[in-house]
Amino acid sequence: MQHTPPNGIVPAGGIPFDPDAFDTAMLNAIIAPWRPDVRIAQVRVKDAKRYGDGMVCTAARAFLDVDYAPGTPADVPRHLVLKLGRSPDFMIGPLYQNEVRFYNVLRPEVTDIEAPFTLGGAYDPATQGFALLLGDLTDHGARFPNVLSRITLDEVRAILEMLARLHARYWRSPRFAGDLGFLETHTDGELARFMHDFVPHAIQQEIDSENFKREMVARLRTTGDELRRGVARLHQHQQTLPHTVLHGDTHIGNTYLLPDGRAGLLDWQLTVRGHHMHDVNYLITTALPIDQRRDNERDLLAFYLDRLKAHGASDAPGFAESWDEYRRCLVWGVYIGWLTTNIANYGWEITVLNHLRLTTAFEDHDTAALLRALD
Structure with a gap:
């Protein structure tokens, strides 16, 4: 895992901007380099927040319910927030790359500060698309x-x-x-x-x-x-x-x-x-x-x-x-x-x-x- 680049590993099909396009295979490909002990078996999109609703500035969010495969640690949250690019026309890749790097590299080691739980993320410099899987803080x-x-x-x-x-x-x-x-x-x-x-x-x-x-x-x-x-x-x-x-x-x-x-x-x-x-x-x-x-x-x-x-x-x-x-x-x-x-x-x-x-x-x-x- 120490050899995974800070930007994570981009899935073979790329990183979409539509939350409904994220299936279990794509989510697991993003998670695997950072949490090989976690595997999603089923995913449902509960809600999505996009630009113009008063909550989205630079990135969109989707709220997920997930079921995990046997063997996944019991303390991994079932309610996740998928953070992703706002649209293919809104090109702010340096910001997306920064956040992916924080959650992939720094978040696991700063255990004495309060920030969202993460299962990892990936950033694709070719499309400036990104995806981050975070814990849903409303559960707390x-x-x-x-x-x-x-x-x-x-x-x-x-x-x-x-x-x-x-x-x-x-x-x-x-x-x-x-x-x-x-x-x-x-x-x-x-x-x-x-x-x-x-x-x-x-x-x-x-x-x-x-x-x-x-x-x-x-x-x-x-x-x-x-x-x-x-x-x-x-x-x-x-x-x-x-x-x-x-x-x-x-x-x-x-x-x-x-x-x-x-x-x-x-x-x-x-x-x-x-x-x-x-x-x-x-x-x-x-x-x-x-x-x-x-x-x-x-x-x-x-x-x-x-x-x-x-x-x-x-x-x-x-x-x-x-x-x-x-x-x-x-x-x-x-x-x-x-x-x-x-x-x-x-x-x-x-x-x-x-x-x-x-x-x-x-x-x-x-x-x-x-x-x-x-x-």
């Missing part, structure tokens, strides 16, 4: 908050605790030069090229076509191109700072909360090696209403830094340096995080409220001035 009573939800400070701390565990585990890891060398950064790799070559055009289309986005950018006294340059300056600067494994897309809508108080993260498509404040800022800024964020973000950052060191990152930067990086990271959330996002992905209210929280924090922290200081 998970709640899936978004920016409209009332999130408590204890719930934010629970997510920060999980991030601290992840970040400490891979803090300055020598494995980045070895078996984890496939992990990309914000400045180098297929994902970085995608963000540089494709995303700015898509963002400018959003600014030009959505009145509220155009006026929101104008209210910040900036432009799409200036925000793009700010993100580039941020990432070049943070390439010189300590790196760890990031989730990469920690807005509150990519989290889940369990009845026992634990919290986890979904949608690992933007996982990279990078600066830890990227994850921390994006979470806090999107999770809390503006007034609560203003009143509590310093204390929440201090809590995270304490937990990061407690979990082993003894040489992590102190509060003052972290605070500046935290404030700089807002440019990514404003530009990449939500200016990319079409209203159809999540609906009007979720989209606008994320923008409102992020752009207000951008102004509160004078992020533009902090970025100019990097020149």
Whole structure:
């Protein structure tokens, strides 16, 4: 199994975009390299979520009931989520590849963080199709908050605790030069090229076509191109700072909360090696209403830094340096995080409220001035 590439093994018939096309043979071919002890005997598609239903942004999902062949371990869940490409015309392969690699390689070893159970996955670079088989978190009573939800400070701390565990585990890891060398950064790799070559055009289309986005950018006294340059300056600067494994897309809508108080993260498509404040800022800024964020973000950052060191990152930067990086990271959330996002992905209210929280924090922290200081 150690010789299986991070992208998994593509079945002989390729990876379809239609959930109804996944039969037991195809699912077993995807699972086999990672869990040879698991074999599906029967599968039924209960439901599917596609683009435009307010739940699908970059990938579609199908909810499966499965029966396993004799000999499969009893603790393997019978209810699965099949995550797959949105459509053959929506070409965002670097994101799909990233998530497959996380679940195939990193998820089995990060047993001290909360993320979905996986039976493995595969990515086909020829078609940019992918498939991931994950446990259905609703079986564990998970709640899936978004920016409209009332999130408590204890719930934010629970997510920060999980991030601290992840970040400490891979803090300055020598494995980045070895078996984890496939992990990309914000400045180098297929994902970085995608963000540089494709995303700015898509963002400018959003600014030009959505009145509220155009006026929101104008209210910040900036432009799409200036925000793009700010993100580039941020990432070049943070390439010189300590790196760890990031989730990469920690807005509150990519989290889940369990009845026992634990919290986890979904949608690992933007996982990279990078600066830890990227994850921390994006979470806090999107999770809390503006007034609560203003009143509590310093204390929440201090809590995270304490937990990061407690979990082993003894040489992590102190509060003052972290605070500046935290404030700089807002440019990514404003530009990449939500200016990319079409209203159809999540609906009007979720989209606008994320923008409102992020752009207000951008102004509160004078992020533009902090970025100019990097020149």
